[in-house]
Amino acid sequence: MFQIILLSVSQFVSNLFYGDGYYPEVYWCSGTSVNDRFYPTYHLAPPQGWMNDPNGFCIFQNEYHLFYQYNPKTSLEPGIAHWGHAKSTDLFNWKHLDIAMYPDQEYDIGGVFSGSAIIENNTMYLLYTGNVKEPTQIERQALASSTDGVNVVKYAGNPVLMGEEHQPNIRDPKVWKNGDTYYMVLGNSYNNNTVGRVLLYTSKDLTCWKEECVLDGSDGTLGYMWECPDFFELNGMYVLLFSPQGIEPQGDNYRNLYQVGYFVGTFDYTTLKFTRLTEFVELDRGNDFYATQTMLDKMGRRIVVAWQDMWEQDYPERKDGFTGQMTIPRELTLSDDWKLLQWPVKEIENLRGEVLYSGKAGGDTCVELTEKTGEIVVKAPVLKDFKLILDAGNATVTISYDYSKGKVTVDRGGNDGVRRADWRPKGKLEMRLFVDRSSIELFCGKGELTFSTRYFPYDKVNVKLGNDCGADEMTVYSMKKTVPPPC
Numbered sequence: 333m334f335q336i337i338l339l340s341v342s343q344f345v346s347n348l349f350y351g352d353g354y355y356p357e358v359y360w361c362s363g364t365s366v367n368d369r370f371y372p373t374y375h376l377a378p379p380q381g382w383m384n385d386p387n388g389f390c391i392f393q394n395e396y397h398l399f400y401q402y403n404p405k406t407s408l409e410p411g412i413a414h415w416g417h418a419k420s421t422d423l424f425n426w427k428h429l430d431i432a433m434y435p436d437q438e439y440d441i442g443g444v445f446s447g448s449a450i451i452e453n454n455t456m457y458l459l460y461t462g463n464v465k466e467p468t469q470i471e472r473q474a475l476a477s478s479t480d481g482v483n484v485v486k487y488a489g490n491p492v493l494m495g496e497e498h499q500p501n502i503r504d505p506k507v508w509k510n511g512d513t514y515y516m517v518l519g520n521s522y523n524n525n526t527v528g529r530v531l532l533y534t535s536k537d538l539t540c541w542k543e544e545c546v547l548d549g550s551d552g553t554l555g556y557m558w559e560c561p562d563f564f565e566l567n568g569m570y571v572l573l574f575s576p577q578g579i580e581p582q583g584d585n586y587r588n589l590y591q592v593g594y595f596v597g598t599f600d601y602t603t604l605k606f607t608r609l610t611e612f613v614e615l616d617r618g619n620d621f622y623a624t625q626t627m628l629d630k631m632g633r634r635i636v637v638a639w640q641d642m643w644e645q646d647y648p649e650r651k652d653g654f655t656g657q658m659t660i661p662r663e664l665t666l667s668d669d670w671k672l673l674q675w676p677v678k679e680i681e682n683l684r685g686e687v688l689y690s691g692k693a694g695g696d697t698c699v700e701l702t703e704k705t706g707e708i709v710v711k712a713p714v715l716k717d718f719k720l721i722l723d724a725g726n727a728t729v730t731i732s733y734d735y736s737k738g739k740v741t742v743d744r745g746g747n748d749g750v751r752r753a754d755w756r757p758k759g760k761l762e763m764r765l766f767v768d769r770s771s772i773e774l775f776c777g778k779g780e781l782t783f784s785t786r787y788f789p790y791d792k793v794n795v796k797l798g799n800d801c802g803a804d805e806m807t808v809y810s811m812k813k814t815v816p817p818p819c
């Protein structure tokens with residue numbers, strides 16, 4: 333009784349300050365207290381526990397919804413996946429909602445794995461993978477729906493796709509509609525789990541699915557499994573974006589445990605044939621970027637988010653009570669030479685707070701970020717080396733441009749801390765860097781090269797330039813807090 337009253341009082345106080353839906357499930361926080369020293373202030377992160385892949389990213393009744401793979405029990409391991417849930421009107425001011433799906437059915441008892449959303453008839457439909465681990469792994473596709481954007485009901489006729497001949501790795505449905513037909517891509521591993529590929533299905537009603545073809549696959553050099561496939565039109569071309577597992581490092585490329593990358597090509601809805609016209613290109617070159625999902629919003633923007641973290645890391649936040657966060661939502665566009673450009677959605681400009689610095693900058697410039705958070709915009713001469721340093725003691729990150737080699741390096745120090753990629757800026761060397769407690773996202777030029785990386789600064793963070801380099805313009809902003817504080 334006493335406990336019940338305590339919970340309702342804290343629920344009442346939460347609702348008073350943050351509105352309905354702030355902590356709908358107060359027990360999430362019971363017995364848990366997150367150390368917030370690394371907790372983001374404008375990136376979506378779990379209130380506590382473990383977050384990985386973004387799921388069901390959509391706009392429903394004028395609000396953005398973002399679900400995610402979630403373990404409410406501990407931040408130390410992914411455990412058995414649930415779907416966590418948050419919503420926002422502007423992609424930054426997020427509200428946590430009740431856990432949307434629990435692993436409570438025979439076909440998803442091993443995890444409510446990743447999937448996507450499609451809005452039809454004012455209903456949010458969610459297609460996801462039901463995982464069963466015992467006695468052997470089986471992945472079947474399931475359907476759920478919500479009419480109020482909060483309560484999610486699983487379809488009684490689940491699973492909607494058995495895929496027996498493609499077991500045990502067939503997952504991550506991404507669904508869209510063209511004409512009167514629904515289309516779905518699924519990631520798959522075949523040939524005894526040695527080669528990754530993407531399968532294409534169609535349906536007239538979201539419940540009955542027909543396998544059409546292999547949309548694309550590895551030739552043996554691009555990994556044993558392709559996760560989180562996404563397929564969409566951009567500027568008249570078609571993009572197949574996916575997260576392959578098992579690509580070996582080659583020089584500066586493929587340095588992370590798993591990658592995200594894409595092909596650009598053409599697609600014909602009558603023959604269902606996708607023709608690649610580019611090589612595989614990594615979407616982001618930082619240490620922590622995986623399992624992308626895109627959505628088309630009402631303004632016609634193709635917006636991508638990724639899990640800004642990586643498997644098999646030993647980051648200190650895990651012991652603080654939370655793991656994982658989403659990247660800044662980024663608008664995707666296609667350049668004339670068929671490369672994806674990524675740019676933070678324009679709503680992020682509303683988060684700019686105080687101008688901490690503005691003007692020319694040089695080797696003696698030193699700007700302390702407010703609460704280890706900020707946005708830094710620099711323009712520098714294009715024919716010279718350049719170095720931007722986030723001086724953070726034993727967590728210092730150095731971003732450098734090597735003019736003679738035409739390369740950008742982001743070095744967060746420590747074991748395997750260096751990531752590097754080719755870049756030849758035109759006109760001016762322009763960089764836009766977002767820092768949020770324990771993450772950085774670097775956008776080079778117009779978004780032709782990005783690095784998303786976690787780092788863990790214990791004390792203050794100072795922005796500095798290399799000794800013998802200068803910026804014609806540098807602006808440093810503080811950033812407003814837009815996500816609820818953790819438990």
Ligand SMILES: *[C@@H]1O[C@H](CO)[C@@H](O)[C@H](O)[C@H]1NC(C)=O
Pocket residue numbers: 452453537538
């Ligand atoms: C949406 O409504 C139309 C018209 O009633 C119906 O034909 C269609 O099956 C519905 N779509 C879904 C996904 O239920």
Ligand SMILES: *[C@@H]1O[C@H](CO)[C@@H](O)[C@H](O)[C@H]1NC(C)=O
Pocket residue numbers: 524
């Ligand atoms: C499949 O791979 C496993 C593990 O590498 C191996 O033990 C098994 O013999 C393979 N099965 C077939 C049919 O090749």
Ligand SMILES: *[C@@H]1O[C@H](CO)[C@@H](O)[C@H](O)[C@H]1NC(C)=O
Pocket residue numbers: 726727790
């Ligand atoms: C960095 O410093 C902090 C506090 O000063 C310490 O707790 C942490 O273990 C250090 N990390 C590394 C990688 O040395």
